[in-house]
Amino acid sequence: MTEIIDGKAVASDIRSEITGCVDSLEDAGVTPGLATVLMSDDAASETYVSMKQRDCEEVGINGIHVEIDPEAPAEELFETIDQLNDDPEVHGILVQLPVPDHVDKREVIRAIDPAKDVDGFHPENVGRLVAGDARFKPCTPHGVQKLLEYYEIETEGADAVVVGRSDIVGKPLANLLIQKAPQGNATTTICHSRTDDLAAKTGDADIVVAAAGVPQFIDGSMLKEGATVIDVGVNRVDADNDKGYKLVGDVDYESAEDVAGAITPVPGGVGPMTRAMLLYNTVKAAGEQEGVDVELP
Numbered sequence: 030m031t032e033i034i035d036g037k038a039v040a041s042d043i044r045s046e047i048t049g050c051v052d053s054l055e056d057a058g059v060t061p062g063l064a065t066v067l068m069s070d071d072a073a074s075e076t077y078v079s080m081k082q083r084d085c086e087e088v089g090i091n092g093i094h095v096e097i098d099p100e101a102p103a104e105e106l107f108e109t110i111d112q113l114n115d116d117p118e119v120h121g122i123l124v125q126l127p128v129p130d131h132v133d134k135r136e137v138i139r140a141i142d143p144a145k146d147v148d149g150f151h152p153e154n155v156g157r158l159v160a161g162d163a164r165f166k167p168c169t170p171h172g173v174q175k176l177l178e179y180y181e182i183e184t185e186g187a188d189a190v191v192v193g194r195s196d197i198v199g200k201p202l203a204n205l206l207i208q209k210a211p212q213g214n215a216t217t218t219i220c221h222s223r224t225d226d227l228a229a230k231t232g233d234a235d236i237v238v239a240a241a242g243v244p245q246f247i248d249g250s251m252l253k254e255g256a257t258v259i260d261v262g263v264n265r266v267d268a269d270n271d272k273g274y275k276l277v278g279d280v281d282y283e284s285a286e287d288v289a290g291a292i293t294p295v296p297g298g299v300g301p302m303t304r305a306m307l308l309y310n311t312v313k314a315a316g317e318q319e320g321v322d323v324e325l326p
């Protein structure tokens with residue numbers, strides 16, 4: 030029987046534990062604050078940011094949302110970031126990506142105070158993660174590790190293949206999977222668009238993580254019997270329904286489900302975990318900035 034990895038349920042569990050962390054911060058006189066900044070008209074980005082704000086409300090984090098006209102000069106975004114860096118009520122800052130073409134993404138990431146960088150994208154935080162001393166694990170890789178933990182999927186000595194080399198998922202996740210730490214110690218291969226014979230690599234893997242942003246490109250024929258399949262893709266594809274689209278992953282679920290030992294669905298797999306780990310990082314940031322011990326889940 031294929032085990033369906035229920036990210037929605039695990040995320041809900043983690044949110045209730047985070048509510049406890051928020052309570053202990055409140056007892057110390059601290060309300061954790063998360064600022065989300067959106068400089069985009071993209072419908073999917075708007076949806077994700079509003080979900081993040083709703084999550085904050087649920088657990089008692091003070092959510093602050095700033096919207097910047099995507100046509101505005103880049104300076105407007107940088108001024109906003111400076112203000113949020115200086116605002117003692119803001120413990121975490123998330124600038125929703127992508128930003129418009131006239132805004133330099135790297136510069137944006139560097140402008141955020143590393144202590145408030147709850148995405149974990151700032152070079153200082155990337156460096157710490159690679160050095161095995163992570164401050165903020167990036168939310169999606171961290172969420173994937175939590176799923177592996179909850180479902181007791183052995184990573185030690187396992188062959189893991191990460192398909193996708195992005196700075197926000199592929200690279201940090203591969204780094205975490207090779208670390209001498211829980212949910213680490215995997216023999217990890219990173220595959221990407223120039224990989225020769227991808228199916229041979231995925232077909233040998235005990236754990237396959239699909240994070241390339243290409244709809245349904247990994248199917249059952251590319252998997253080993255019993256493999257764990259983690260689908261990070263959230264692709265909107267046209268559909269004949271009210272919304273006009275549906276969400277599909279990077280994995281062709283129907284064929285993969287027959288072969289996999291365990292698999293994450295889309296929606297309801299990694300996506301909700303990404304949002305839960307953002308709350309986790311925000312509570313961690315607040316505790317560190319305010320000198321309050323927080324017992325994180």
Ligand SMILES: Nc1nc(=O)c2c([nH]1)NC[C@@H]1CN(c3ccc(C(=O)N[C@@H](CCC(=O)O)C(=O)O)cc3)C=[N+]21
Nearest residue numbers: 077123124125126127148263296297298300301303304
């Ligand atoms: N600075 C920054 N940080 C991010 O973490 C970040 C970002 N920019 N830009 C875009 C990506 C994408 N991302 C998602 C998070 C949750 C879901 C999610 O909750 N998905 C739900 C369903 C969503 C829906 O219904 O549309 C699910 O898969 O079940 C999806 C996508 C975070 N990102």
